[in-house]
Amino acid sequence: MTQAFLDRVTSFAADHLTPAAADWSMGETPDTAIYEMAGQIGILGMQVPQSFGGQGLDFATRAAACSILAGADFGFAMSLVNTHNIALRLSEIAPDAMCQRYIPDLLSGKISACTALTEPSTGSDFAAVTTQAIQADTGWVLNGEKTWIINGRHAGLSIVYAQCRSIGDSKGIGAFLVDLNAKGVMRYAIDGGFAQTSMGTGGFSLQDVEVAHDAMLIAPGTAFKAILTEINGARTYVAAMCNGMVGQAIADVAAYGRHRDSFGKPLNAIPSWQAALSAAEAALNSSQTLTARAIDLVNTASDAQLAAAQAKIEAVTCAQRYLPELLHLMGAEGLRPERPFARHIAAAQIAGFTDGATNILKDRVARLTAQKGP
Ligand SMILES: Cc1cc2nc3c(=O)[nH]c(=O)nc-3n(C[C@H](O)[C@H](O)[C@H](O)COP(=O)(O)OP(=O)(O)OC[C@H]3O[C@@H](n4cnc5c(N)ncnc54)[C@H](O)[C@@H]3O)c2cc1C
Structure with missing residues (x-):
C-alpha cells in the first residue's frame, strides 16, 4: 500500500x-x-x-x-x-x-485550506497574536489580519488562531475554522520569487467575521500546546522536503557532469568538481540520518521536540549551503527556469522561516539539551 x-x-x-x-x-x-x-x-x-x-x-x-x-x-x-x-x-x-x-x-482538491497564525506584527512570537475573537450570542466574531499564509490566495477554509482574552495571554488563544469566502474576509496575494506562486502565498483580513459556536476547534488554554505538538511533525516533514530538494539537485548535477565536457573531459572527471558534489552528498546523508530519527519518533507518537528541531536545522542549513554550490557545478545551465535550482534556493530560505525560524530552533535545541543534562 x-x-x-x-x-x-x-x-x-x-x-x-x-x-x-x-x-x-x-x-x-x-x-x-x-x-x-x-x-x-x-x-x-x-x-x-x-x-x-x-x-x-x-x-x-x-x-x-x-x-x-x-x-x-x-x-x-x-x-x-x-x-x-x-x-x-x-x-x-x-x-x-x-x-x-x-x-x-x-x-x-475541490477546495484548498490553510493554517493561519502569522500576522503583520508577529511571527515567531505566536503568543503575541492580536487577531481577536469575541464571543457573541450566535457564536464568535473575529477581527484581525493574517499574512504570509500558504494557500492564503486561494484557500476556501482556514484554521485561524485568535486571542479570546487579552493580548499577550498565551492561554487565551483559541483556533477557529473560518470559511474564507464569508462576509468580512478580504484576501490578498503575496507575489515575488520568494513567495512562490505555487505555494499560493497570501494573507487576509477579517472584519467582523461571524462564525458559529462549533467553529471553535481548539479552546483557549489548549491551542498553544496543540500547535507546539503538531509543529514537531511539520518541522520533520519540512526537513524531509529540504532533503528532497538537495537529493534532486544532486541527481541533476551528477547526470549533467557525466555528459558535459570541459577542456576535453567530462565535468565529473575534474577532481575539484567531483569533490564539491561528494561534499553535498555527505552533508545530505548526515541530514537524512537526523530526519529519519525525527520521523521515527513522530511516527511512534514519542517525544520528538528535540529531534524535530535538530532535523529541521540540519536539513535547512544543508539546503541553504549546498543548493547554491550545486547550482555552481552546473555552470549557467543551472540558472535556466527548467532547472530546479533557483526555486529550490528560494524555497530553502522559506523553509528557514516556516514552522519555526532557524534561530529560534537553535535556542530551543540549546534549552532542551541543557535540560537533558550531560
Ligand atoms: C513563504 C512563507 C509561507 C509561510 N506560511 C505560513 C503559514 O501557512 N501559516 C503561518 O501562520 N505562517 C506562515 N509563514 C510565516 C512564518 O511562520 C514566519 O515567517 C515565521 O514564524 C517567522 O516570523 P517572522 O517572519 O515574523 O519573523 P520574526 O519573528 O520577526 O523574526 C525575525 C528574525 O528574528 C529572529 N528572532 C525573532 N525572535 C527571536 C528570538 N527570541 N530568539 C532568536 N531569534 C529570534 C528570527 O529567527 C528571524 O530570523 C510563512 C512564511 C513564509 C516566508
Whole structure:
C-alpha cells in the first residue's frame, strides 16, 4: 500500500509538477486540475483515516511523499500538505457534521485550506497574536489580519488562531475554522520569487467575521500546546522536503557532469568538481540520518521536540549551503527556469522561516539539551 502510493506520488511529481514548475517559478498560477489530480491519487488525504475517505497511511509515508513532491516543486508540495493538514485536523477534532461538510471537498482538491497564525506584527512570537475573537450570542466574531499564509490566495477554509482574552495571554488563544469566502474576509496575494506562486502565498483580513459556536476547534488554554505538538511533525516533514530538494539537485548535477565536457573531459572527471558534489552528498546523508530519527519518533507518537528541531536545522542549513554550490557545478545551465535550482534556493530560505525560524530552533535545541543534562 505504502510503496504503491509513493510510486504514484513519484509519477505525479515527474509527469505533472516538474514540467509545470518552470512556469510557476516565472509567476504562473498552478492549474486547479493539478490540485484535483493530487486529490485523485490520495495525496490530499494521505494520513487522513480511511473512515473519512483518506488513505490512512502513517506519518513516515507523509514525510516520504512530501520529500518526493518537494524535489519537483517545494511550493506546490507545501500547498498540498497544508490542505491535507486541515483535513487531518478536522478528522481528529471537528464535529461529525463539519467533517462531512468539508473533508470530501478537501480530499478531492475541490477546495484548498490553510493554517493561519502569522500576522503583520508577529511571527515567531505566536503568543503575541492580536487577531481577536469575541464571543457573541450566535457564536464568535473575529477581527484581525493574517499574512504570509500558504494557500492564503486561494484557500476556501482556514484554521485561524485568535486571542479570546487579552493580548499577550498565551492561554487565551483559541483556533477557529473560518470559511474564507464569508462576509468580512478580504484576501490578498503575496507575489515575488520568494513567495512562490505555487505555494499560493497570501494573507487576509477579517472584519467582523461571524462564525458559529462549533467553529471553535481548539479552546483557549489548549491551542498553544496543540500547535507546539503538531509543529514537531511539520518541522520533520519540512526537513524531509529540504532533503528532497538537495537529493534532486544532486541527481541533476551528477547526470549533467557525466555528459558535459570541459577542456576535453567530462565535468565529473575534474577532481575539484567531483569533490564539491561528494561534499553535498555527505552533508545530505548526515541530514537524512537526523530526519529519519525525527520521523521515527513522530511516527511512534514519542517525544520528538528535540529531534524535530535538530532535523529541521540540519536539513535547512544543508539546503541553504549546498543548493547554491550545486547550482555552481552546473555552470549557467543551472540558472535556466527548467532547472530546479533557483526555486529550490528560494524555497530553502522559506523553509528557514516556516514552522519555526532557524534561530529560534537553535535556542530551543540549546534549552532542551541543557535540560537533558550531560
Ligand atoms: C513563504 C512563507 C509561507 C509561510 N506560511 C505560513 C503559514 O501557512 N501559516 C503561518 O501562520 N505562517 C506562515 N509563514 C510565516 C512564518 O511562520 C514566519 O515567517 C515565521 O514564524 C517567522 O516570523 P517572522 O517572519 O515574523 O519573523 P520574526 O519573528 O520577526 O523574526 C525575525 C528574525 O528574528 C529572529 N528572532 C525573532 N525572535 C527571536 C528570538 N527570541 N530568539 C532568536 N531569534 C529570534 C528570527 O529567527 C528571524 O530570523 C510563512 C512564511 C513564509 C516566508
